Amino acid sequence: MDLEDGLLMMPGPVPVAPRVLRAMSKPMINHRGAEFSAMYDDCCEILADVFQTKNDIFILSGSGTAAMEAAVGCTTGKDDVVVTLENGKFGERFKKIALRYGKVNPLENEWGSSFDLGEVEKKLEEGAKAITLVHNETSAGIQNPAKEIGKLAKKHDVLFIMDGVTTLGGDDVKVDEWGVDIAVVGSQKCLAAPPGLSMASVSKRAFEAMDEKESLPYYLDLKAYKKSGDKSQTPYTPAVPLFFGLQEALHIVKEEGMDARIKRHATCAEAVRAAANAMGIEMFPQLNDEFSHYSNTVTAMKAPEGVTGNDIKKDMMARGITIAGGQDHLSGKIFRIGSMGNVQPKDIILTIQELEVVLRKRGVISELGIGVGAASEVLDTLL
């Protein structure tokens, strides 16, 4: 019996509201017409609030990785050095992308361990064109110190490129206040839209860097996006049904309000941590100062002794709940519960309840209800 009601508790893609799904089944429209332009403008207006920015915002028909590449590939060239901050898979991805375009001076932390701001500054002192940061390292469940990195970037006159893929739309991201030159987000994370689109805010300073470059990527040319964006258009054929879905998802964001949305995300993640703590499950991130935090959108936990993260993932899947294991060398060592998008307290409760059953069968815990009780205590603060 497939009721299509399995629960996606991964760090994206996230469940999409039925009204968003319905929006995608509207008939095709001419993407060069007024109807598309109105939809484009409507999306950008709501996104300006999500990004807390006055910078230009563009919507790319491509995943978050496409927007990461657009940010790096449009601003840095073969003689430029990019300081790439890495404490997880997506920080590493920025390094890999930057290597395709120029030089990198990477700060390679153990995945999940917080950055030492002194070390970051040392890297910047060696000279750089740009610095990349993943605000929320999805692979490791750690929230990196964006505000502080922004200050350092400003001090050293370096472009600040930030992956806000799993914070924008669910966490407090102050693009202008922090001085983020390019911030990017994917559609299928906190915004709870379908996967396939990404968005980037671009500062004047970032555009100036592009003007100095000899050659930009073509499909991901942010100057072309600017030229078309000024006419409420995209330079190349947009993924129209995904725009229908995004617009509806953004209306949900607007109806909830960003303040309430941020609080809901923070509370849900805190509830997962409280449940884990009550069950004796350790957090994976190593936080070494007050500037780094556990993620507000995905919780990464160490697999308990004698059990792998993949065991837990598989057992949960059999019970209708999709969570995530670890990626690359973290495979087996950790498991991750996403709590982003339109996630509700009831989703957290059901996930923790099933997790308890799974952990008891695996001999990790002996009693049911302790995790749910702890989560419930935290979630109660939302009402």
Next chain:
Amino acid sequence: MDLEDGLLMMPGPVPVAPRVLRAMSKPMINHRGAEFSAMYDDCCEILADVFQTKNDIFILSGSGTAAMEAAVGCTTGKDDVVVTLENGKFGERFKKIALRYGKVNPLENEWGSSFDLGEVEKKLEEGAKAITLVHNETSAGIQNPAKEIGKLAKKHDVLFIMDGVTTLGGDDVKVDEWGVDIAVVGSQKCLAAPPGLSMASVSKRAFEAMDEKESLPYYLDLKAYKKSGDKSQTPYTPAVPLFFGLQEALHIVKEEGMDARIKRHATCAEAVRAAANAMGIEMFPQLNDEFSHYSNTVTAMKAPEGVTGNDIKKDMMARGITIAGGQDHLSGKIFRIGSMGNVQPKDIILTIQELEVVLRKRGVISELGIGVGAASEVLDTLL
């Protein structure tokens, strides 16, 4: 009253069948799971028949332009020369893309005029790494001689990169027989899927060229697509709802059968030409030998004296039918009627009937029914 039943008769996006629209409203799935992989394989299997190829096929979350860039950007570098054949906007786009990665030796025809194969060969004799051709130049309604260019590319040991964006899925495209190293198509044209995806077939020779390159684009890295594709996956987050739509659209292609689909496309375009001819409207393309043809998927016509292509487009739009004008310097000078995707004889008849009314009001013709009669005569051969 908006019944959402306006007719899109542009050269893409095309109307999408209700069952394709419904498919897109399925709940999200984990794109790293078995369900996605099965869908990916199913799509690739049907596409192999569409492309008439044994080469690898990849599905990119990005428009046809993304696939064009992947083809050029992955195979050619800064010291390579690409011969770009241009007789319209998309031929020009290949040139612009190639210029971002290396050198070009362009053959720049007047838009809409057929290539002289002797001139093409002269360009190749000057030495090149690759040659690009737009099989069907959508902007000008001309079908270029892919088979003959394929022969020349083989003779001169040059990679053959072909934009089949508005032929694959609607016209006879023999990727293997013609020796096309990379052929690309967009989802929203003859395949009648929603916009936002593109597909590329890649030969062994093209992969060898990639191995020789120092650096590839990242999001459009076809080697990464190959590595993931071998596991029925995509390297980065795919646009899942568009895959749902594509799979359903490809099932429609399979149910009709490619032979019938090709015949229907050819007959519908011939009907538009017959109607135009009967109404004294001239074709735009200039065909100078037997190797170039009028397009089987979009008909480009000269605007009659005293009327602009945009007038006709606007008048048609007011009557619920979206056709296309001319692009760039052809704006105003031509108008174009797309007949691609799941276009049916009745769509052609209704379009011609309204065109007659528009042209009579504009004083171009005096009698109604002549165009419809001519189209009807041709369409009757389909049954």
